[in-house]
Amino acid sequence: MSETETQIPSYKPRIVALVCNWCTYTAADLAGTSRLSYPAEIRMVRLMCTGMIDQKYILKAFLDGADGVFIGGCHPGDCHYLDGNLKAERRIGGTRNLIEQFGFYPERLKLQWIGASEGPEFQHHMTEFVERIVAMGPSQVRDRMIL
């Protein structure tokens, strides 16, 4: 562990967040308007619903070098499209197994419900996720993989 720490003192992880327009993206806007800062490593893609997240998006992100993928949607019952979030939850369970088969730690993929009014929660989860990924160190699978 200490080895990794000394090896890469200023390790900046690469993280993408795939979030739904109605809840988590709105929460991110709220975090913005409330000036709640969080690590700059979070790069967000706005989708209409977590239910539209295809497994291949996640896999593509990891293969392109992401150290972490965060997925944010509405709390169960609050989905703008009724239950897209629940469909996403089921699908992402499967995606975890899939990325594990590729050699990525499933902990690098996180699904979290963040409601539209939860600006501080957004900040909290972003910070925590970045901390988690930093602690895990850079994803080395891609480098080892022969593509």
Next chain:
Amino acid sequence: MTSQNQPKTSIPKIGVYVCHCGMNIAPKVNVEEVAEHVKALPHVVVARDYKFMCSNPGQDMIVNDIKELGLNRVVVASCSPRMHEKTFRNALRKAGLNPYYFQMANVREQASWVTKDSVEATEKAKALVSAAVTRVAFHQPLLTREVKVEKSILVVGGGIAGMQAALTSAQAGYQVYLVEREPSIGGHMAKFDKTFPTLDCAACIMTPKMVDVYQHPNIHLFTYSEIEKVEGFIGNFEVTVKMKPRYVDMTKCTGCGLCMEKCPTKKITSEFNEGLSKRTAIYTPFPQAVPNVPVIDAENCLTLGKGKKCGVCAKFCESTAIDFDQQPEFKTVKTGAVIVATGFKAFDPGSIGYYGYGRYPEVYTSLEFERLNNATGPTAGKLVMKDGRTPQRVAIVHCVGSRDQRHKKYCSRVCCMYSMKFAHLIHEKTGAEVWEFYIDIRSPGKNYEEFYNRVQEEGVKFVRGRVAEITDMTDDPKDRGRLTVVAENSLTRRTLRIPVDMVILSVGMEPSPGAEDLGRLMGVSRDADGWFNELHAKLAPVATPMTGVFLAGCCQGPKDIPDTVAQSMGAAGEAIALLSKGSVTTQAEISNIDEDLCTGCKSCIAVCSYSAIGFDEVRRIAVVNEALCMGCGSCSAACLSSAASVRHFSDKQVMGELEMLL
């Protein structure tokens, strides 16, 4: 298949505009550097930075560049697309370009405002803008469609909010359906005697309005009814209303009231009088009820609920209006827009043990007090204690259940004002000494502070301190039987133990029960406290994220009558504005199934929550019903053949963006 499927013809020529947003983006994000950075990306023809992109000169800059440089794609790096996407799409439209050739990078909410370090913010902005540039190259022109709309409006909830929305809409010539779940319309305001700050009589305003609603030719009233099902979409909702059995035939009843007089079941707690009086099993909630047709409370009726032979009401009813065999009826109405006006429920203070509500008879809630004070209430408006005596000293306790993290953390906004209304009325009617215990007096409204001053001058004793306890423990034996209110006067720093005869708890507001289910039916989300979410706190306070559904009154958050009425008229205005053209534009971001790729596996059909995908048995492929599709993308994620995809969210577009972010 449709014109939306045109292959892209031209080579992308992209213009990028980085906004300073005054001081909001620029000092944190180095906007020149960002613009410089993206110039190097493929297809970028021009990249500029400017102080306010959303201003007219900013938009003109885009229009000119499109015309002069022949741009066919535009990226604006500024605020959230939730704020200004429409603005810039319109600019493209103005320049003759399809508005979907546009992408926004949110470098304000996601970079400048939330990143501490300026270098990091700039780097993040570069990534976000680059991603937008990559994405926009894959954009396709999309067309929207015009759909005919139903020129009618459904209002849910018949309090002052719903009544006003119904009247305004009806006056504009629209057919209105007003659904109220209680036997009568009127809501909370019908329970009041006087209203602040003018102290005008509530009944004098309410009663004529209720009659207007009832008699208006354009308003169809469903009382004792609830929403059962909502289908369809903006402009074309189909709503099923469940009419609960009244056991009284509305068409026959003359409202003579004989049945109520004769009904032997007389000891049922009156909901309208907040439990302070009794009613019969067949009843109207209050004498001025609209419609003035009683209902039978089946649970308590001897015939219906207890299986006994009574039928007294039927025997006395000369119009033979009583019908014990009535069943629930369902009626489906077509409506273009919906206004939700389901109001609030008063907080139940029973859960605050130290206020002794329910334990000490002389501790009242504010709504109980409204009835006590009302000329049509249980005491005919005489302010007396349960034993008939006139109180000598009364305490009013502010913020009960509000501003309290254990209960409701928000301020309920009306209780300061109605508390002072009570203080004035008690003082005027009984001459009793009134003590008001408050944390802060919140009186921000026209003539509200003046009302506070007036009540102060009447000699009401204001104590700045939240009440710590209400007890019947006394220090002085001669106060036995009275209540003692314990509070710190935070201005003198003394703990007061004031013996009083009556205590009124100024309870706050909470969302009306059933709001959760209704929200689900309507597709309207609620905030952490349970109030319905408006589309935008400042710019769209009556619209909801569900197009075609609007909010009025307290269902959106605590407010007083003037604000409720203003919002109701606003909601009616929005609904009218939406429907007046006769048609609405549908969204372009809907699912599209590529016939050549579809294998007919039906996975998409199984996941679509809107039943928007049908199956073409001849060609054995899935087909999207564009009128029903909401664009959620569940089908595209489920489709293993990459046949289904939502327009504007194609794999190429999303993955292109992803690639540039990493």
Next chain:
Amino acid sequence: MKICFYPGCSFASSAGYKESTEAVCAKLGIELCEITDWNCCGATVSFGENTIRALSLSSRHFAIAQSMGFSEIVTGCNACYATLRKAVDVLQNDADLFDRTKHVLEQIGITLAAVPTIRHLFEIISCAMPSAAIESYKDVPIAAYYGCQLTRPHQDLDRGDHPTVLETFLEKIGFTATSHSAKTSCCGASHAVIHTNECRVLTQRILREMEGKGAKAVTTICPLCQFNLDQNQSKGVGTNLPVTYFTQLAGLSLGISPKELGMNKFLVTAEKVWTRP
């Protein structure tokens, strides 16, 4: 049933709490296993002095109880109950303080592995009491006094204001419970000896409320409450209410003699509780 019992410093010298607890437990088949060589929990003093010390004083019992094979500690004193629960709360929620406490205990040769559940003797006895009482005292209205720290701050045994568990218990064992409003009003016990005059106002308010609402006697669940309410009446509060322990009333109801229950030790004599007219 075996329970791990923490008596606390005031238990033995209290007015019959020890005698009645032992007698009632014997009758109910409850075996009191006293924590071996227990020490003072530090009461309200230690937490205001030094958090680690307070935690260590309490945790010594946690470790000993565990080595005796118990995961639950029972105490009959509200102050001990509150102090031990506070320690449990802190240790469960603060890993750093847990480690530091553990470290201190290691140096006195004790291993702290886990924290127990803390329960009040009242919970145990009220569950174990048979509902059909042997003797009935329906004509003796009793005011139940909970004191502050049974229901506060946790409010999990019953609500913080106007709880009812003790009344239910009284009715179950054959007494009549007086309804009154001083159940959880603070009597100032821990300051009573030093700030006699200040605290007398509090005790006076409580006792007068009880007597005013028709109580003939009081029952308590804590030696400090008992002592404070009892002794203040000898100082001119103006009431005459014997202050019993709930275990003594349970004992009477089970047919144990007042003497055996230590009911001769009160400052306000209690004959009227058991004397039949």
Next chain:
Amino acid sequence: MNITGKNNPYSDIGKLSHINRCIQCGTCSGSCPLSDKMDHAPRELFALIREGSYEEVLASITPWFCVSCYACMVRCPKEIPVTDLMYAFKEKAREQGTVPKNLNMTDMYDAFSKTVKQFGRVTESFLMGRYGMRHPISAVKNAPLAVKMALRHRLELKPQKIENPDTITRLYELTEKGGE
């Protein structure tokens, strides 16, 4: 000075940051049985903290009058752990030596603490004796009560102690400086 600020030397007072939420409503003071005996109402201590007047708070007699009844804590509408803060103020005052002088209560606390340190347990009579040495008047006033107690066999004259009181003495010494 920001309550949670890095350069606030008092920021280690337990749960201090909760005070930011206080709306000065007075529920705590109104609930407090001994508020009138305190030099500041509990509420005022929080206002003083926000002013930055830590010295005044840590020299106040208020925390020493707190009897831990928890009435304030369960009622505070902002869920501020008032009682816990009282403990934290006392601990900090002790640590930095600003415990109010000439206060009966602090003497009692000392007597209590010394007794536990020496014997591992407290015995009321012994504790009162220890306290009485510094407060002879109080001792005299309480003498009649002591006699009554003795007559009812409730006065333990021999101090109770644990088998090996040295352990507790050692525990006291080990924790002298917060367990380091």
